[in-house]
Amino acid sequence: MENHYQLFGLTLKSELEFIELLPSQNDQPDIEIVMGDVPEELDRMVVKGVLFQAGQNQCLFRIRDVANYLVENGNRITVEIINDSEPGLIRAFLLGAVFGALLYQRGYLLLHGSAINSDKGAVVFCGASGVGKSTLAALMAEQGHQILTDDICAVYLDNDQNPTLLPAYPQLRLWSEALRKFSISTPEGRKQISERQLKFAVLKKNNFNPDPRLLRKIFILGTHNKDEFVLKHLQGMDKVRLLRRHIYLSRLESINHHKADRFNLLSEITNQTDVIHLARPQTGNRSKEICDLVKQELDR
Secondary structure (H helix, E strand, O other): OOEEEEEOOEEEEEOOOOOOOEEOOOOOOOEEEEEOOOOOOOOOEEEEOOOEEEEOOEEEEEEOOOEEEEEEOOOEEEEEEOOOOOHHHHHHHHHHHHHHHHHHHOOOEEEEEEEEEEOOEEEEEEEOOOOOHHHHHHHHHHOOOOEEEOOEEEEEEOOOOOEEEEOOOOEEEEEHHHHHHOOOOOOOOEEEEEOOEEEEEEEOHHHOOOOOEEEEEEEEEEEEOOOOOEEEEOOOHHHHHHHHHOEOOHHHHHHOOOHHHHHHHHHHHHHHOEEEEEEEEOOOOOHHHHHHHHHHHHOO
């Protein structure tokens, strides 16, 4: 059975079903997902990690007890399921690192972060794993902002050379502790991703718009041992240096062969986008304060 979906501005034809994605009526897909066997190794490997191998227009992922994935030419993913692995985990890896590799093959710059919409454009929250990117996006959604993406922020230059973000799909992945601690509502439902993970997939289909958004602000989130928030607007090369630290799966970036475009994109982000470093106290529930700080910056 074929299913058609939309994500990252692309149409996906898939033999797998995705409860996370919005349907598409477009019968001319940009990407195809098929079930089948994948090779043990790539013939021509450029870079290798613990879970992946990448070569010229190919990337192979081997996820133990879940599935193997072969990504080719930015338009095809072959999935080889291992035994009776959990469907939620198969989809989670595919929509994460595997699809990130495909977006790199298509030439996008990927930031590791979550994003919401504002009156002026897209707002991205970057930071190390566990710093609260998805939680902050969820809290801002509670206050009426649309969710644009979670985990992967795909950015490109539009025809007017403006940095632009492609919304992904209407879901956030949140730890059970965050749902409880911050009383985040889940009116459209939530589902535990797998028996191995305490993260929940929180659907936000009624608060999502797939249209591209101009990239206006990037918050780099961090923590410190002080009892206060420290907010700093970055300038010049400080922007580039910090942004480079938050490239999504940076070792995979080498499979993006559009180096000149990528350099130009980073330059335009530096010139056109406000990049803000926001450090919060390590302890205590300070969610209202951090949301208030973000809202003040969005009103500038």
